[in-house]
Amino acid sequence: MLPITPILFSLLASAAPAPKSHLVIEPCLVGDRQQFESVTCDIAMRNTGDKPIKVSHAQAVFSWDSIAPEVTVPPNGTAYLKASVSMRDHPGFAKHSFRLTTDEPGALAQRGASVHGFVSTVLDQTVPTIDFGAVKASAAPASKDVALSSREVADFRILGVDSKPDYMDVTIGSDGRSVHATLRKDAPWGLVHEKIKLKINAPRQSQAWIDVEANVIGDVAPSGNPFAFGLMRTNAKNEFLLRLTSDSGKNFKIGSAKLDQVKGNVDVVPCTPAATGCKMLRILVANDQQAGRLQGNLLVELPEYDRTLPIEVVGMLLPPDFKVHDLNEEWKDKQASGGASQAAAAPGELNLQQAIKQTTEQVERAPPPGNGPLLRWSVANDGSVHGYIIYRADAEDGPFLRVNKDLIATTDTPSTAGVHYQWRDDSAVSGHTYWYEIGMVKGNGDKVPLSGAQKVVAK
């Protein structure tokens, strides 16, 4: 955590003359990247003052990233901190942050830096997931299958399982493109958020990860998981009762019950009315903690079962004077009174004037040089698109494979009237018949088809 003391609930602005830092830190842009790619980037730091500035401590926010621990930036000069980031399995836009401590005075000493990129996957599935849902630990082991595919890798195959949760059996299907996962009875009780890590045969991406979700319900189970505290006030006694019951109906012991990442106390009390195989946890959330969103775990030790049951807890702690309204009602009132956005023009129809201007300002660019097939397309409203992929096949019904190595970037000025793009296939063989399709990569990494197939004989 940054040792910055937040000003809590200071809803009114309090402008004060601020000391000026002489250290300018530029974000490091690494462009389009592939999942699991490791990237190094030299973060530039420019000293505009006449005294050296020492960065005495630098730390990555993500545990899998790293950064050089220190550097001294000379007066009126520039120095660089080398950052190494792993893109892991997060698709779409990614920002990797770093916390820096400098020898500048006061609050200026705490600074940050960041590395930005866009992460693509070779898989057609952006975030492959196996969700077992609610599973009784006493029932037969639950099994699920997930199929993976790629229009970027010829003869895509899963080569093996790199890692998996200990309590899961994972096998690769005979087709080499599917995964069969079984949640065994020794799975931990509670909510499961895990990964199955696979080796794949993609030249640009050696791994693919599958998200695994489950709620394993053991013999002793809470009345809710996650358990919501709801809205709490810091001047109130925020006490909650959570019922634990035994599916077998037997009484059970609780060794200890404590909150993790949320301040508070937990007592074990009898159920009311008393019942066998039932215990109640009385949770008192402390008011002397950071207000706002609370999230953590309630850890319940069950010695007879030789395990600890984690129950996720979530809530919102607000100060007493924090005014709470029903915005839906306020919104209706505002609409009724004719209130409108204070920003820019009133919402309404398409801005035809702007659309025409954008269209007429578009310069018809010369096609890329070469003799291969030239693809031209025009797209309206592609502001949510990060880039385009061209797929090629030898027959109309495929199989289609990605043919452009780098994503075709969208324009910075998306238009309702349409933006023109073009791309030439230099790898086409003269005289050969090809079929082409265009796909989109959205900002979240999703791949979506844009066009049907178009046929051409390469010149």
Add this chain to the structure above:
Amino acid sequence: MKRNLLCATLGATAMAALFSVSAAAQTCASPASWHPDASGTPDLGGSTCANEAGILSVCQNAAGAPQAAFVALLDIAAQPQGSFNTITFTGGAGYTISTYLVPQASGCNNNAACTTVGDGSTPMAHTDIPPGQYYLIITGADFDTAGACGTFNAHADGTLPVTLQSFSVG
């Protein structure tokens, strides 16, 4: 990262949909109100200077802020009626634009967990935002100097579908 932030706030969304503080200019106390329509109109434009000056830290200390921010209220509807696919940000000179989306129920200047974040090269995606009411905090990067500020533009792309108008191969 976005997913981490999202996971950190998912449970709050139900409350965010139910509760909120009132609103009215460009500070936490009186934020602007932004309601882009299906075409993304209007853009939200302004300056982070001379508005909210009390935000020092955001996203539970995940990032600092240079004490100069523009605050807007944003009502996120569920897809497919959602108000946008992505919001892109452009910042002017004098600072490095950074943006944070916080459930309204968490409070504006409460250093609460962020639902998602954006900046000049990272749009906010609707898919990262559960329906509800949010504070959109537009400010400088944590590596900006204290008080750094400047102009900005936020563009919602609307919900008009991406439409292929023509495609030829020759």
